[in-house]
Amino acid sequence: MSPTRPVRLALLGCGTVGTEVVRLLHEQADDLTARIGAPLEIAGIAVRRLGRDRGDLPVDPSLFTTDALGLIKRDDVDLVVEVVGGIESARTWLVEGLRAGKSVVTANKALLAEDGGTLHDAAAEGNADLYYEASVAGAIPLLRPLRESLHGDRVTAVTGIVNGTTNFILSSMATTGAGFNEALEEATELGYAEADPTADVEGFDAAAKAAILASLAFHTRVTAADVFREGMTGVTAGDMASAKEMGCTIKLLCIAQRRDDTVSVRVHPAMIPLSHPLAGVGDAFNAVFVETEAAGPLMFYGRGAGGRPTASAVLGDIVAAARNKLSGTRAPSESNYAKLRVRPIGESLTRYHISLDVAERPGVLATVAGVFAQHEVSIATVRQSGRADDAKLVIVTHSAPDAALAATVEELASLDIVRSIASVLRVEGGAG
Amino acid sequence: MSPTRPVRLALLGCGTVGTEVVRLLHEQADDLTARIGAPLEIAGIAVRRLGRDRGDLPVDPSLFTTDALGLIKRDDVDLVVEVVGGIESARTWLVEGLRAGKSVVTANKALLAEDGGTLHDAAAEGNADLYYEASVAGAIPLLRPLRESLHGDRVTAVTGIVNGTTNFILSSMATTGAGFNEALEEATELGYAEADPTADVEGFDAAAKAAILASLAFHTRVTAADVFREGMTGVTAGDMASAKEMGCTIKLLCIAQRRDDTVSVRVHPAMIPLSHPLAGVGDAFNAVFVETEAAGPLMFYGRGAGGRPTASAVLGDIVAAARNKLSGTRAPSESNYAKLRVRPIGESLTRYHISLDVAERPGVLATVAGVFAQHEVSIATVRQSGRADDAKLVIVTHSAPDAALAATVEELASLDIVRSIASVLRVEGGAG
Incomplete structure (x- = not known):
């Protein structure tokens, strides 16, 4: 022409x-x-x-x-x-x-x-x-850098806050101590949440974006069906408070990680340390943290919607x-040569923060620790607190396959000495 | 081929x-x-x-x-x-x-x-x-987004931390309360500063980058000679402390701003509020904050060197x-159609934080305020403190042409009641 x-x-x-x-x-x-x-x-x-x-x-x-x-x-x-x-x-x-x-x-x-x-x-x-x-x-220029700028490097992980509605809700919970319902109501009033917020709060929107990001980052076709998805409606004011005690906050993350020739792609709420660049991403802002072999950590930040x-x-x-x-030219066409296998969530390596209400009697910690050991899940930290009628154990694990962690939690729930499992949250971004 | x-x-x-x-x-x-x-x-x-x-x-x-x-x-x-x-x-x-x-x-x-x-x-x-x-x-994919992704938008300002050495020094001064020389020594020991740190601490390195960023952002050829440059060797532990008092920190910024059909391109240390996304950029990291008409604020973060x-x-x-x-194709070629005029520093709109040691006697504030008024510089905040032998005035101005601000400071220095001008710092990023 x-x-x-x-x-x-x-x-x-x-x-x-x-x-x-x-x-x-x-x-x-x-x-x-x-x-x-x-x-x-x-x-x-x-x-x-x-x-x-x-x-x-x-x-x-x-x-x-x-x-x-x-x-x-x-x-x-x-x-x-x-x-x-x-x-x-x-x-x-x-x-x-x-x-x-x-x-x-x-x-x-x-x-x-x-x-x-x-x-x-x-x-x-x-x-x-x-x-x-x-x-x-x-508005964040993110796909072009992944499609072009980073093509001389190998992406190892993409961790993103890609849904503004849920980030607004979680930021508000972190700031005001509000519960999920209260924060959702505020988001709806301010126009950050739709009348039916399902796609946002249940992570469907983030999961679609995770599939697109993973496809570009790993030169592999990843579809929404490949993405493990867990919404953030279960995050409580108590979870947020215990995240704070650990020097953390809770974000709904989209995560795509490469290990050898496989990738894990998932969306779920997770604790991240306040020192992580994503922790400071407030309101309805989005940000995507990219780790590569040569470039080191990168972050892209801006408005995700509107x-x-x-x-x-x-x-x-x-x-x-x-x-x-x-x-008469074309942009670089799709790059999907790597064809990496998508790992199911059970094989994904992650860490858990588990809060248990337990009976206050000698040997409880030994029994609980035994359950972790049996599933080959290594414990990073334990905090014990409580009175005679209300003892608490907060355990953070080292990295382990999600299936082993889930099985550990299931067995803990069946123990007599465990009165209830107050919360289970994944931990990301080097939080300890 | x-x-x-x-x-x-x-x-x-x-x-x-x-x-x-x-x-x-x-x-x-x-x-x-x-x-x-x-x-x-x-x-x-x-x-x-x-x-x-x-x-x-x-x-x-x-x-x-x-x-x-x-x-x-x-x-x-x-x-x-x-x-x-x-x-x-x-x-x-x-x-x-x-x-x-x-x-x-x-x-x-x-x-x-x-x-x-x-x-x-x-x-x-x-x-x-x-x-x-x-x-x-x-390593930060920044030029490609400016060259391509943002071509459907109009960039209004680019504000960056683009020199890792000076960011390491200033971050260290902010964290430990150290003075410039001490922090520089640490940076040299850790390999963040070269034996001759002139290009970094005097802002030459950042000025070169400012010229490149401004050229891309504003579709105008801007050279290093067009960039106003002020190093950060004059930033003292006292400056950093008074920034903290104001809820700010001090960063060496490269700034390129569009106003009508002119641009201001400059490198100098400046106070920015701790709530600004650039304030949290620590160590030797780089980050560039881009404002556009449609996309809103964007930030790109990562390692600037190595x-x-x-x-x-x-x-x-x-x-x-x-x-x-x-x-057989080519990337988009240089875009310099806009040919905007580069404003000299005197015409740049900026804000000053001025700290004065003054005589403790009635009427001092009125006299000082009169000098500002005479140069048509509007005062945003004043803090007075001190004892009979050591009174201090800390003044933050509203936005004004740099030349008017400089003339104000010059006249203040000549007043009998002003014993010394303890520090003058520009204020950016909405700091108040």
């Missing part, structure tokens, strides 16, 4: 993110043209229904259509920008576009995590670009895809 | 970074081949003198040469990797390579900051890539340049 003709894009979706994409395209038109070498033009905007009041959106109303597929197929469309979400329709649209050689920019984490392989295959087939920076950690931050990431991808269109 | 033939590189320099580049090329050969689609081969290594013992470096000794220019010109060299440093020779080599169409990967911040334009022009002339991720903040971290960044660039070679 000639460098003087505009690069034309089909925008699929005009909700929170879509409207901000339209606004930014308008506000920054001169800069974008200078950076790309040609103007960007909206060829059409696919929406679910026409006639909705779009307020002061700076766009010709005749551009709206309900025929997404028809829009994508138009000859004058160079790029497809998808900010609708959902699986089935989006997959159809994006595969159609990619196969026809139209580059795709998408923020659709659910689709990428469930079936990114199909999209990557379609991109290869159509010799088109597939960009999705906005799908993980919103229309405008997400639109910023989408626009960055649009600029890249448009430049490639003009110069 | 055919995808089966190796991509061959000329390595210029085999010091701390160069040897780690060689090691990583060797250790990760299989991964690099898979990611690039062809093996990487070292065509030759230019060094100052042959015959030096390179220990167990996994490389054929016949590859070493003292003829850098001859090596670059060889037909079988695709990429030139420069990790020597210095200005004159490096410029000659890189311009030669770029003009001949050989892509360049360099860590040479001094050359890029002094005369990056010449390198970019040569790259355009030879249709070659110029990558320099390792030149700023070592052979292996720097080599990781060099390798990432080598992979990108090699991929482009194989597919």
Whole structure:
């Protein structure tokens, strides 16, 4: 195509993110043209229904259509920008576009995590670009560094706070001492949590992002189904208090770790030491901590959600895809050569913080310690406290397979001397 | 070139970074081949003198040469990797390579900051890539996000801790209460400071990086000569203590700020509030805080120096340049269309923290406040303390042009009632 003709894009979706994409395209038109070498033009905007009041959106109303597929197929469309979400329709649209050689920019984490392989295959087939920076950690430039900058290095672990809603809730619990329900209520009032917060608090959203991050970090296709997921609704004010006593806080983490030729990918709440860079990530912010063999620890921090931050990431991808269109080149295609095995959670190495209410009588610690030894779980620290009627044991283990830890906890629960298991939390980030 | 033939590189320099580049090329050969689609081969290594013992470096000794220019010109060299440093020779080599169409990967911040334009022009002339991720903040993937990810957004400010030596010194002063000399001594003993620490403590190193960051962030050529620079040797234990009293710490910052169509680029020590994400960046770590119109605040954190971290960044660039070679494409070329004016320091908006020893007599505050008013500098907070023979005034201003602030301080110094100006520090990051 000639460098003087505009690069034309089909925008699929005009909700929170879509409207901000339209606004930014308008506000920054001169800069974008200078950076790309040609103007960007909206060829059409696919929406679910026409006639909705779009307020002061700076766009010709005749551009709206309900025929997404028809829009994508138009000859004058160079790029497809998808900010609708959902699986089935989006997959159809994006595969159609990619196969026809139209580059795709998408923020659709659910689709990428469930079936990114199909999209990557379609991109290869159509010799088109597939960009999705906005799908993980919103505005934070994170995927491009993983896709490109760190390709001369070997990533050993990615540990992230990738869900703003749950980070807001946990930060609020840590600061105010509130319980989960109270903190959730506050998050809902402030607009940080949706009316149905399931996808956030049960870790589904974080698990999708974990799959995308693990795929990029380890050059291996990882899907949401491969990710162990445990929500954070069970984290209590008491857990947070005992984390504090240990010099820790509790975060909902997405973790992807390499060991030899396997990877562990999981989402769960975990204690991390206050000295860990992720511990200071408050409010609804996101941050991703990356460990590599040569570069050492890296951290990327910023806003993980919101229309405008997400639109910023989408626009960055649009600029890249448009430049490639003009110069007839492509971004590096999917790298999945390593094909590492994903370890089930039972094989994952992790550490537990276990709080037990026990009978106050001689020999309790010996019995409890014996259960750990029997499962080959090594104890790092024990704290005993309590009165005659309310004795407590707080045990932190060394690293061990999750299955051994789970079996230890199960057996502890069956002991007469153990009145109840007050809490079990995984411990990450070198917390002691 | 055919995808089966190796991509061959000329390595210029085999010091701390160069040897780690060689090691990583060797250790990760299989991964690099898979990611690039062809093996990487070292065509030759230019060094100052042959015959030096390179220990167990996994490389054929016949590859070493003292003829850098001859090596670059060889037909079988695709990429030139420069990790020597210095200005004159490096410029000659890189311009030669770029003009001949050989892509360049360099860590040479001094050359890029002094005369990056010449390198970019040569790259355009030879249709070659110029990558320099390792030149700023070592291993942190920072330039690629600025060069690409944020191109759909408008950067308003970049504030960075980009010199590990001075950050180690200031972190140590903040933690232990030590003075500058004591902390410098410790840094030297631990290998964080060089025998001659001038480039670090006087801010020359940070100023070079500031020029590179400002150029990328603002699409404008900014050179080291444009950067206002003030070292951190004058920061005292007393300054650090009074920062603490204000809930702040002191960091050597590189700052690039856009206002309308001008930019301010400067390096100086400054107070920042402990709540600012940069305040927690300890030891010799680097971090860069980026503010944009749409994405909101972003931070990039990691190791800024060291052979292996720097080599990781060099390798990432080598992979990108090699991929482009194989597919016959180029990275986005220099973006300098904005051509914003660089404001002199006098026009920069900043805030001052001024500590005065004053005579203890009525009317002192009124006189001092009058001087501020006369220069149209608005006072944010005043603290008065002291005994009859040792009264102190600590004043923090609102934002004002640096020239007005400097003139205010000069006039204060000339007042009879001002016994001495104990310290003057700029205040950044919203500190109050």
